Amino acid sequence: MPVTFFGHGNPLNALEENDYTRGWRRMANSFPRPRAVLAISAHWYLPGVAITAQDAPPTIHDFGGFPRALYEVQYPAPGDPGLAARVSELLAPLSVMPSNDWGLDHGTWAVLCHVFPEADIPVIQLSIDDTQPPEFHYDLGRRLRPLRDEGILIVASGNLIHNLHTYAWGRHQTTPFDWAVRFETQARSLLLDRRFDLLVAYESMGRDAQLSIPTPDHYLPLLYACGASDDGDRTSFPVEGIDGGSISMLSVLFTP
Numbered sequence: 001m002p003v004t005f006f007g008h009g010n011p012l013n014a015l016e017e018n019d020y021t022r023g024w025r026r027m028a029n030s031f032p033r034p035r036a037v038l039a040i041s042a043h044w045y046l047p048g049v050a051i052t053a054q055d056a057p058p059t060i061h062d063f064g065g066f067p068r069a070l071y072e073v074q075y076p077a078p079g080d081p082g083l084a085a086r087v088s089e090l091l092a093p094l095s096v097m098p099s100n101d102w103g104l105d106h107g108t109w110a111v112l113c114h115v116f117p118e119a120d121i122p123v124i125q126l127s128i129d130d131t132q133p134p135e136f137h138y139d140l141g142r143r144l145r146p147l148r149d150e151g152i153l154i155v156a157s158g159n160l161i162h163n164l165h166t167y168a169w170g171r172h173q174t175t176p177f178d179w180a181v182r183f184e185t186q187a188r189s190l191l192l193d194r195r196f197d198l199l200v201a202y203e204s205m206g207r208d209a210q211l212s213i214p215t216p217d218h219y220l221p222l223l224y225a226c227g228a229s230d231d232g233d234r235t236s237f238p239v240e241g242i243d244g245g246s247i248s249m250l251s252v253l254f255t256p
Contacts (some may be wrong), residue, residue: 001031001032001034001148001149001151001152001153001154001253001256002030002031002148002153002155002233002253002254003148003149003153003156003225003229003233003253003254004027004153004154004155004156004225004251004253004254005156005157005158005221005222005225005251005252005253006024006095006155006156006157006158006239006249006251007020007158007159007239007247007248007249007250008042008106008107008110008111008157008158008159009159009247009249010112010243010247011063011066011070011110012066012067012070013111013114014070014073014106014109014110014113014114015069015070015073019149019239020239020241020243020249021114021187022045022252023238023239024111024114024115024239025114025115026182026238027115027238027239027251027253028114028115028116029113030122030179030238031153031255032252033121034121034151034152034153035121035122035150035151035152035235036080036083036122036123036124036151036152036153037077037112037116037121037122037123037124037151037152037153037154037155038083038087038120038124038125038126038144038147038154038155039104039107039108039112039123039124039126039156039157040125040126040128040154040155040156040157040221040224041107041108041125041128041157041158041213041221042107042128042157042158042159042161042162042217042218042220042221043062043105043106043107043217044102044107044125044126044127044128045104045127045128045130045217046127046128046129046130047129047130048095048097048127048129048130048131048140049091049094049095049096049097049126049127049129049140050096050097050098050099050102050126050127051084051087051088051096051097051098051099051104051124051125051126051127052079052084052099052100052103052104052124052125053079053081053084053098053099053100053124054079054081054100054103055078055079055081056076056078056079057077057079057102057103057104057123057124057125057141058076058103058104059073059075059076059103059104059109060102060103060104060105060106061073061106062105062106063106065099068073073109073113075104075108075109075112075119075124076119077104077112077115077116077119077120077121077122078120078122078123078194079123079124079205080122080123080124081098081112083122083124083152084098084118084124084252086115086147086150086185087124087126087144087147090143090144090147091140091143091144092144094140099127102125102127103125104123104125105125105155107158107221108123108125108157111157112155119166128217128220128221130217133214134200134203134220134223135200137220137223137224137227138196138200138223138226138227139227140224140227141154141156141223141224141225141226141227141228142226142227142228143227144224144227145227145228145229147228147232148228148230148256153193154224154225156221156222156224156225157221158217158218158219158220158222159214159218159219159248159249160184160187160212160218160219160222160248160250161180161183161184161213161242161246161247161248162212162213162214162215162217162219162246162247162248163180163211163212163214163246163247164246165214165245166211166245166246167243167244167245167246167247168244168245168246169244172248174244175245176242176245176246177211177245179207179208179211179242180208180211180212180242180245180246180248181242181255182208183205183208183209183211183212184212184242184248184250186205186208187199187222187250188237191226191235191252192231192235194231194235196223196226196227199222199223199226200223202219206252212246212248222252225252225254228254229254230254230256232256233254233255233256234254234256235252235253235254236252236253236254236255237250237251237252237253238251238253239251
């Protein structure tokens with residue numbers, strides 16, 4: 001299976017027909033139907049590593065201030081406790097906590113409702129440990145790599161650039177900030193060259209990186225995708241764009 005990183009952006013993308021959502025659907029048509037999905041979302045960010053272990057994970061509306069229709073969206077994909085156990089096995093001796101309290105947050109379902117709209121493929125979610133450095137997250141991605149040969153689609157969901165302090169709320173035609181364009185251009189080059197060591201060390205990449213990644217939660221999923229990729233994979237960017245001046249909607253696809 002391929003490995004994907006989705007720039008998920010605004011939760012309203014779940015309801016909208018736009019260049020991003022059309023691109024997500026095209027991505028789904030480009031790879032085989034997976035046996036199940038392992039999602040790593042920016043929005044399950046807590047101390048420790050946990051994994052959803054329910055037969056039927058709930059749809060979590062983890063946001064506020066949006067139209068009622070968004071809170072009514074349900075993504076009733078089944079869970080896969082067996083896959084959750086397999087992930088725990090691959091990450092051993094790291095302690096992975098099975099969770100019945102979380103489910104599928106909007107970083108997962110706002111994308112998957114376009115990618116797999118029938119919600120008929122099992123989905124589990126792995127949390128991001130907010131106490132650990134970038135190297136830790138890249139390493140976990142490497143340890144998850146065998147899942148690709150087992151029919152599992154690894155879906156990382158965040159945003160390469162995610163600066164809400166500078167985001168132009170409510171304005172549709174906004175010129176991207178120069179620093180955002182520069183950092184995205186640099187990151188794309190590093191992805192194509194597989195210089196993942198520099199992407200892991202993003203905190204040393206200067207002011208453009210600091211403005212693009214003021215907090216690591218939306219960036220770290222990309223490192224899982226990079227870690228799970230193989231040297232022989234082809235790297236492509238099937239969805240592009242910078243929303244509101246400071247949210248990169250770039251999607252990355254690593255294809256065998």
